[in-house]
Amino acid sequence: MHTQAKDDGGLFLDLPADAAAQFASLASRRALGDGELLYARNDPAEALYGLIRGRIRLSNVAPDGREVLMALFEPGDWIGELSLFDGLPRTHDAVAMGEAEVFVLPRPKLLALLDAEPRLYRHLAARLARQLRLALSYIDDAVFLPLALRLAKRLLQLAKVYGQDTPQGLLLDLHLPQEDLGRMLGASRQSVSKELRQWEKRGWIALDYGRVLIRDPAQLRHLLEQAGPAPRRAP
Amino acid sequence: MHTQAKDDGGLFLDLPADAAAQFASLASRRALGDGELLYARNDPAEALYGLIRGRIRLSNVAPDGREVLMALFEPGDWIGELSLFDGLPRTHDAVAMGEAEVFVLPRPKLLALLDAEPRLYRHLAARLARQLRLALSYIDDAVFLPLALRLAKRLLQLAKVYGQDTPQGLLLDLHLPQEDLGRMLGASRQSVSKELRQWEKRGWIALDYGRVLIRDPAQLRHLLEQAGPAPRRAP
DNA sequence: AAAACTCTGTCGCGTCCGCGACATTCCGCC
DNA sequence: GGCGGAATGTCGCGGACGCGACAGAGTTTT
Numbered sequence: 001m002h003t004q005a006k007d008d009g010g011l012f013l014d015l016p017a018d019a020a021a022q023f024a025s026l027a028s029r030r031a032l033g034d035g036e037l038l039y040a041r042n043d044p045a046e047a048l049y050g051l052i053r054g055r056i057r058l059s060n061v062a063p064d065g066r067e068v069l070m071a072l073f074e075p076g077d078w079i080g081e082l083s084l085f086d087g088l089p090r091t092h093d094a095v096a097m098g099e100a101e102v103f104v105l106p107r108p109k110l111l112a113l114l115d116a117e118p119r120l121y122r123h124l125a126a127r128l129a130r131q132l133r134l135a136l137s138y139i140d141d142a143v144f145l146p147l148a149l150r151l152a153k154r155l156l157q158l159a160k161v162y163g164q165d166t167p168q169g170l171l172l173d174l175h176l177p178q179e180d181l182g183r184m185l186g187a188s189r190q191s192v193s194k195e196l197r198q199w200e201k202r203g204w205i206a207l208d209y210g211r212v213l214i215r216d217p218a219q220l221r222h223l224l225e226q227a228g229p230a231p232r233r234a235p
Numbered sequence: 236m237h238t239q240a241k242d243d244g245g246l247f248l249d250l251p252a253d254a255a256a257q258f259a260s261l262a263s264r265r266a267l268g269d270g271e272l273l274y275a276r277n278d279p280a281e282a283l284y285g286l287i288r289g290r291i292r293l294s295n296v297a298p299d300g301r302e303v304l305m306a307l308f309e310p311g312d313w314i315g316e317l318s319l320f321d322g323l324p325r326t327h328d329a330v331a332m333g334e335a336e337v338f339v340l341p342r343p344k345l346l347a348l349l350d351a352e353p354r355l356y357r358h359l360a361a362r363l364a365r366q367l368r369l370a371l372s373y374i375d376d377a378v379f380l381p382l383a384l385r386l387a388k389r390l391l392q393l394a395k396v397y398g399q400d401t402p403q404g405l406l407l408d409l410h411l412p413q414e415d416l417g418r419m420l421g422a423s424r425q426s427v428s429k430e431l432r433q434w435e436k437r438g439w440i441a442l443d444y445g446r447v448l449i450r451d452p453a454q455l456r457h458l459l460e461q462a463g464p465a466p467r468r469a470p
Numbered sequence: 471a472a473a474a475c476t477c478t479g480t481c482g483c484g485t486c487c488g489c490g491a492c493a494t495t496c497c498g499c500c
Numbered sequence: 501g502g503c504g505g506a507a508t509g510t511c512g513c514g515g516a517c518g519c520g521a522c523a524g525a526g527t528t529t530t
Contacts, residue, residue, distance in 0.1 A: 068374065086364040088368070092371075118353030118354055118356060121353060125320050126321060128320075128363045129320040129321040130321065131367055132366055132370060133326060135367060137326075138374055139303065139373055140295050142377050142421065143421040144301060144303070146516075147517075179478095187518085188519070189478085193480085196478095197479070197480090208526095209476090209477065209525090210477080382486080412508085422488085423488050425488075425489075426486090426488075428508060428510085429509080429510080432508090443496095444495090
């Protein structure tokens with residue numbers, strides 16, 4: 001669902017080399033300005049996209065302004081496979097954060113290629129499978145874990161993908177405001193801030209604008225382990 | 236994710252007839268007693284199952300006893316495709332509610348068949364796609380909709396699949412305690428009960444043990460429409 | 471370098487909803 | 501047809517967390 005770039009191991013997943021070439025031959029390009037919509041919720045499924053440059057946010061906005069931030073895409077990620085498969089409309093808005101550029105693989109051409117090379121289905125289905133697993137785990141977490149634990153979990157998850165090792169610890173430099181962190185968790189900015197601050201006071205992390213330095217990942221993991229398996233049960 | 240039976244239109248999805256026959260030739264059968272585990276969370280992915288008789292619940296239980304009820308399967312449904320695709324462990328427990336019987340399609344055999352007939356991937360991928368859409372909508376709903384609306388939505392959704400038309404209205408006779416309804420929504424039994432009772436007082440529904448009669452679906456839909464698009468915004 | 475914005479920290483109130491408790495009603499079973 | 505267990509209705513307390521408000525700190529723009 002999100003942080004797909006490094007999960008895939010490499011650029012545009014592990015397609016066989018020849019298939020990658022075929023994909024490329026179908027593609028045109030499209031440049032996006034800051035805040036530009038790649039597609040909107042309920043748009044028809046016209047193409048599959050491959051992110052070349054920049055960052056794209058996949059989210060859903062309620063009419064009252066609340067927003068669920070479902071995924072962040074980084075260069076190397078595919079975007080929009082779900083609609084590719086079932087032909088149904090988009091489930092989310094896809095918006096460029098800053099300048100970005102994508103490959104555009106029109107659905108009809110892509111389907112034709114897939115029919116010719118059905119083994120490619122396997123690769124794309126594998127992506128769907130990963131996304132489904134992620135979505136399912138989000139649902140579980142939303143029900144089982146209190147905000148603090150969801151936040152810890154997400155931070156560690158993000159760190160696995162975006163974290164850079166530094167002498168002081170794992171640096172998460174993704175220029176993401178706490179408000180967006182909240183939107184990933186279905187939580188308010190204030191609650192996220194409060195929790196992060198608490199951890200900072202304990203020396204587990206250090207905060208900066210749009211940046212988090214995880215000084216002691218083990219403490220966060222410890223939180224999850226002790227509370228996750230047996231959430232609070234005092235007799 | 237759940238209520239897949241009638242969504243698929245027919246028994247074991249719309250497989251080509253010859254493919255269905257091939258599937259059948261791979262299958263053995265397994266009978267399950269009430270409460271018996273078909274598989275458990277984290278079990279390895281050994282087979283794909285097809286439900287022949289009875290009902291199976293797909294759920295996740297936290298160590299403290301709380302439970303998320305992710306899906307109910309009815310005869311004609313496939314069970315366990317996700318692990319079929321990626322080979323990773325089960326995400327949920329699958330438990331028989333009452334006596335049940337399933338086809339068992341061992342994964343290795345099935346993968347061999349799929350390699351021989353790659354076009355079948357398309358059918359199975361379509362199922363993954365539907366499940367992903369459902370999961371995504373659950374996530375959105377959990378964040379955007381208050382309990383009452385999620386409940387209304389779920390009731391209508393269940394009615395589409397299980398509802399029987401009667402002179403008094405849509406009858407939902409699925410022998411599902413309100414507690415389980417709650418577990419579908421990440422809500423407590425008490426809250427579900429309260430809301431249902433309220434609707435009953437207004438004459439929208441009628442309640443019975445494990446049964447709901449929807450007298451006036453339009454009212455429930457109305458709830459969703461007025462509140463869904465623009466949830467409460469008093470100046 | 472100052473202005474305009476964005477991001478963050480912090481209170482405090484209010485609400486939603488979980489949870490324990492208990493009475494009541496209904497079902498399945500012997 | 502009566503008995504035990506399960507399902508339901510109902511209060512009320514308490515906790516988690518959203519939300520408005522505002523101050524202060526940092527960043528971007530011109």
